Amino acid sequence: MYGATLLLSVAIAAQAVLGSPVQKRAGYSVKETHFVPQKWSKIGKAAEDFAIHLNIGLKQSSFDELERHLYEVSDPDHGRYGQHLSYEEVNDLIKPTDKTSSLVQDWLRANGIEDLGFSAAKDWISVTLPVSVVERLLDTEYHVYEHEDGDQLVRTPEWSLPAHLHEHIDSIQPTTSFMRATGQKTEFLQFPPWISPGYTPPSNATISKVCNISSVTPECFMNLYSTKGYKPKVPGLNKVGFNNFLGEIPIRPDAYQFLKKYHPGAEDAAYKFPQISIADGPAQDGPLTYNQSLERTSMEANLDVQAIAGISDPTPIISYSTGGSPPFIPDTSTTENTNEPYLVWLNYVLGQPIVPQVISTSYADDEQTVPKAYAERVCKQFAQLGARGVSILFASGDRGVGINNTCISNDGKNTTMFVPLFPSGCPYVTTVGATHQFEPEVVAFRPGYFDADGNYREIYSSGGGFSNYFSTPDYQTKVVQDYVKNLDGLYDGLYNKGGRAYPDLSAQGQYFAYVWNGTEGVISGTSASTPLMSGILALVNDDLYAHGKPPLGFLNPWLYKKGYKGFTDITSGSAAGCGVEGFNATEGWDPVTGFGTPIFPLITELAKK
Template identity: 65%
Template sequence: MVGLIAAVVSALIAAQAVIATPVRSRTAYQVKETHNVPRKWKRVERAPQDHVINLQIGVKQSNYAELERQLYEVSDPDHHRYGQHLSADAVTELVKPTEETWGLVHEWLEDHGIVPSSYSSSKDWLMVALPVSAVESLLDTEYHTYEHADDKTRVVRTSAWSLPAHLHAHIDTIQPTTSFFRARANAFEHIDGALWRDPNYAPPSNGTLNQVCNVSSVTPECFQALYSTKGYHTQAAGKNQVGFTNYLGEHPIRTDLDLFLKKYRPEAVSSAQDFEQIVIADGPGDIPLSPSDLEDSTSKEANLDVQAIAGISWKTPITSWSTGGSPPFIPSASTPDNSNEPYLVWVNYLLSQESFPQAISTSYADDEQTVPIAYARRVCQQFAQVGARGTSLFFASGDDGVGPSDPAECISNDGQNTTMFLSLFPSSCPFVTTVGATQNFEPEVVAYRPAFVGPDGVAHGNYTSGGGFSNYFPAPYYQEAVTKHYVDSLDGLYDGLYNKEGRGYPDISAQGLYFAYFWNGTEGVISGTSASTPLLTGVISLVNDALIAAGKPTLGFLNPWLYKKGWKGLTDIVSGSAHGCDVDGFPAVKGWDPVTGLGTPIFPELVRLSGGKLPHNY
């Protein structure tokens, strides 16, 4: 017994000696990143030292440049490798950190007594859950609680953080540190008949469109006629799949999808029970709406997404992902809600899978300037990995035109309050296909609903298909010519309000005003690029179906093909503009424009241009 006690005491003394030993570092700490606190965020107090932060550490990828080169090769329709998408193992080999990077990062963490809780499948991201006190020591910084002026949301963040100098080349980003994300779904609901009507609208002269398209409640039958998918029967269901993402507590409701399909696509009603619902990081499960969900109007976005896809792409299997923040999350007085950014959690989960759907829709976005640039670039690189494996990612372009209708909101996060148009992320990432919105039918025009007061006396805000130019990402090679041509055509209009050399978005568009949909057993209408994106994803999924039927690979990362060939299978939109910031905003013109992209889909032409197979009875 005496010997045992002596051993325990000896161990405690040794442990205390380790704790008391100053943390060693090969080099002195230097500031790695600073990011201005966005407008409307106010610093309240020092963060509680015991508040738990779930750090995501982006470790330098070993050969991302080679991954990007190969991604463009397999996505370029003129390259001999077109369609030869990379395997999961090939992608992992290109992005996994070098042994030197891996060793140095882990040495640093071990010096602080930290063991990572989990890793991404390629080991290019590692996660640790630590109290604020430990994070402050690790990053030589101070965290504070910040509160947003609009809704009093609170987050624990810092405006700058540091690393030992020798690690700057081995770690790209760490979050949450300087991030002030406010991800939002791009959808507007219309209640109690509060529908603004376009004074320029004229019913279609085309008899079929006139019969099935109602501008006040647009249905799958209209979409099928408008985009010429009517009569196409899927040929590769099972081999081909389609999916959509959910964040912010959203999850699709099967009973509402059942009601929607019974009314508008009865042959597809089995989809209501058949689609797969995957929960990631403690996201909401496959459950009915709770009383709090009803009070908060939760899952209107998720219902819109699943109904738009199921209404156009039957019999293609559908996958839904509902993603929470990074677990574990412990609410506190300073941050009662999980404010972790969701895209990285989802995309790293996706990349850990052996296979996933070939077309995926996301209807959420943040203001680009609220996302630290190093973090935005790394998340965008994760999307590039998905594209390299043969999947098309679609993101909504936003519902505020070039920025909020109030010009006082069109302010940069540069510390100088510079007036500027506001771009969105991930919409601005060059490795995703960004979707704008249209309205009317013959012709389609830019989706736009000005602010108005409805018959119920309630004021309704401005809604316009979003678009613009990134301040983070330059125009990629596949669109350099069209973006330059567009900028030149403006002849100086809006100079100084946007980045002329930036990645322009959207790339493509689809209907986005007054979608018929069900929520909580009741039918209504809803609008937004949140509607356009799943609809367009469903159409492209049908193109993939035709490609698989012809024995060919799916489209994968869509943009190089879209700008080289696919644009010929689109209807160009030439009327309307991206209203916002108290100006008309970027106008739609012939060819590409930063409000409707290259246009809206003509399904059989897209199949023909891609080399897909149309059924004989189509």
């Protein structure tokens, strides 16, 4: 996550007292190694008393069985479609075997570690330990690593386990992961934005009247996607949630100002939604403080809540703010965890018997900065939510196929490649791209430029790609193979033809009307299209509930089999990046806009069949 500079000086031991390397332990062998990503430098040994909140992922007993249930209840042609599993049923399927639990706990006790925390399904063990103990436990050494932008993390590129535990433990973090999931948005603008020279105003009189290309509002979205006039019927039953990381928190007075202007009558929603604090995540009801405004805090969180409430009110909203690192500022009296936030949030929400039916997340990072074992385990936890009937949406990114001049592998070989994102490439989530303009909509794009201070701002282009960790799931095999075939060798060697491809669908994502710190402006990104799509899907669920139907749940099997008919195909633009035009939008599915943008009445009609 890209956040404020982390002050980890207290975690850096003086070079004079670094001590000798950790002695290799008998019976241990390496469990995982991961290259330190480019732009990160080792700057010193971690202090022995620096506290690490360790999470140990135990092998789940029956994930294959859970996955079978997931696809059956998500396949519109299966007899079990919509018969989602309960909280208890999911936990029973993925809890570790007694043997796994006993062996891992015996190992911890043998190392003097007794005070353990457990996830709801007992598949994660959490414990806070000083670096010196973790180093002995995992036969490794932790150092402080600094990113070129100043962020710092305490990590190790390699760790080990007793040989007999390798098959019982999937992942342990924080160890090898340098993930810094960033919000997928471009900067807040208070000046007239760039407009494509080829832009043609809409001919539809209604769309022309309510849709302004330089500042797109909820009124435009309602008309463009045909939700105008729909009144939620069961808002007490149906909910939509969104995630905040990096110290982000939605600012209620800003949301009130936005809704009062752009969705009159809905402004009270700004003060109704609960703010769930996880792992000391922030919560506040008032305006930004002076320091928060200097740090430009809450641009992402404000965008999320304004995009959702602007389209789905009065559907109840739940805001999750998860602490963890980065950023965090440890001191001698306070220890804060350095965990990846997705895991912290997932273990919390999976422990709740009742969760929102749609959850929006506008954060992602380069897949290659995340150890594969950790990525696979987190992805499986998204599957657990899907089996319970929850639609999980992620942003596809804002840099096309990769940021220019950074498109190289992280395996020590420096191979030129497109750079996919995680969790965007997880097969159990629905990933959302961004569009712009109206008749027709095209791929969201803005060229790079120099700002008033002379700083170069990278191009913004809706993201798309193919995972290097996850293979193409069955539900999208045909459309992906067709798309790759039509590329006719273009970009061969730069992407994984057999990978999970994304996005799955898209929505408006450029120049959203927006309020931050009491100031009106516009903001862009798949961070905008993702909560907008989440709000529209929440309305679909409302209509399903009103007709005695279950919610959509894990969306993709339905989407790729029949739901795609309820979306407008986008055929112009591309996922520009890595110095090339990138994957192009074309007829049918493509890895830049998916199946396109929503037509609400058609989606509800298809979903009820």
